[in-house]
Amino acid sequence: MAIDLFDRAGRSPRRTATVFTAVTCTALTLLATSCARGEDDVASEQPSGDTEAQAQVLDDAAGSDETCNIEQFGMEGFDLSEMKVGFSQSEAESNPFRITETASIEDEAEKRGIELITANAQSEFSQQISDVQGLMSQGAELLIIAPLNSDGWEPVLAEAERKQVPIVTIDRQINGTPCEDYVTFIGSDFVEQGRRAADQMIEALDGEGKVAILLGTPGNNVTTERTKGFKDRVAEKAPDIELVFEQTGEFTREGGQSVTEQLIQSEPDIDGVYAENDEMGIGAVTALRGAGKEPGDVKIVTIDGTETAVQNIIDGWIYAVIESNPRFGPLAFDAHEAFGKGEDVPVELIISDREYTAENAEEELPNAY
Numbered sequence: 408m409a410i411d412l413f414d415r416a417g418r419s420p421r422r423t424a425t426v427f428t429a430v431t432c433t434a435l436t437l438l439a440t441s442c443a444r445g446e447d448d449v450a451s452e453q454p455s456g457d458t459e460a461q462a463q464v465l466d467d468a469a470g471s472d473e474t475c476n477i478e479q480f481g482m483e484g485f486d487l488s489e490m491k492v493g494f495s496q497s498e499a500e501s502n503p504f505r506i507t508e509t510a511s512i513e514d515e516a517e518k519r520g521i522e523l524i525t526a527n528a529q530s531e532f533s534q535q536i537s538d539v540q541g542l543m544s545q546g547a548e549l550l551i552i553a554p555l556n557s558d559g560w561e562p563v564l565a566e567a568e569r570k571q572v573p574i575v576t577i578d579r580q581i582n583g584t585p586c587e588d589y590v591t592f593i594g595s596d597f598v599e600q601g602r603r604a605a606d607q608m609i610e611a612l613d614g615e616g617k618v619a620i621l622l623g624t625p626g627n628n629v630t631t632e633r634t635k636g637f638k639d640r641v642a643e644k645a646p647d648i649e650l651v652f653e654q655t656g657e658f659t660r661e662g663g664q665s666v667t668e669q670l671i672q673s674e675p676d677i678d679g680v681y682a683e684n685d686e687m688g689i690g691a692v693t694a695l696r697g698a699g700k701e702p703g704d705v706k707i708v709t710i711d712g713t714e715t716a717v718q719n720i721i722d723g724w725i726y727a728v729i730e731s732n733p734r735f736g737p738l739a740f741d742a743h744e745a746f747g748k749g750e751d752v753p754v755e756l757i758i759s760d761r762e763y764t765a766e767n768a769e770e771e772l773p774n775a776y
């Protein structure tokens with residue numbers, strides 16, 4: 408079936424993930440085959456453990472209209488199945504987001520019979536730069552990079568250009584020129600995630616109270632954009648919410664706990680905590696519990712969608728979780744495959760995110776990771 412999976416013509420307004428499953432089936436080339444088959448067949452083809460409901464779904468109303476193809480990039484076409492692919496993971500795999508992301512890339516490579524070599528920078532940016540250079544020296548002909556930082560990639564980009572190694576970045580952006588430095592970015596709309604987190608906080612607090620922000624690590628677009636979306640929405644919709652404290656918890660559970668312990672000292676009557684990922688939010692729960700708080704005393708809103716965070720909604724500690732889906736394998740390989748075949752690939756592929764609240768947490772828990 409000759410369908411351009413990355414054809415953006417006729418994009419429709421933003422819809423929910425459920426509706427987008429159907430839209431994606433018509434809009435995405437390489438997934439089209441699966442869409443034509445029964446649900447059971449599709450589910451059985453997901454990376455191990457992933458169901459159709461858990462898979463990433465493109466929000467075809469979001470992102471840039473700009474596209475990139477191999478001719479513009481100045482390369483010859485290639486057959487993905489014959490290529491050696493390098494995957495660079497940024498952070499240590501203590502966070503379920505990272506565990507799930509790496510598993511998704513590895514499972515998809517295995518499913519397609521593609522040779523994959525991997526490296527994990529353990530949250531050290533200089534290590535990630537040498538990791539990616541190492542992947543290229545080991546013969547990686549295509550790269551999938553989950554960047555730790557957004558800036559500072561010049562040495563890698565120059566070498567990739569020299570060696571003609573196309574890059575797909577996932578979950579965070581590399582600051583560079585699309586279709587020159589990299590082919591495409593696949594990830595969420597992080598400003599929108601921040602706005603949706605603010606909407607949940609405003610609802611939880613009835614529009615008034617003191618709120619703290621546990622920031623992610625500095626130096627990447629995810630932290631900047633999640634912060635911007637949250638602050639802008641609070642300023643716009645809830646002038647009686649006061650943002651009284653912000654500090655980085657480095658996207659880790661321990662960081663979230665220790666920053667919240669400090670918060671409790673300086674703001675013992677805090678009403679809400681916005682944690683820019685689940686791990687920090689779970690750390691905040693530990694700190695609040697240790698300070699004698701009960702579930703629901705402090706409204707916590709987080710981002711990611713880990714099983715532990717969703718279970719904390721059921722247990723009453725977390726008010727809501729905005730999803731950030733790390734199952735990038737299928738789309739990352741689809742993008743490289745389409746690019747190699749000479750198709751136009753959008754330079755941004757934005758995925759849609761569900762959200763978890765007290766209303767749906769029990770039912771949706773199986774979709775968490």
Ligand code: AHR
Pocket residue numbers: 498502504578579629658683684685686710711731
């Ligand atoms: O870049 C994505 C973010 O990085 C995830 O939300 C967070 O858990 C991770 O550390």
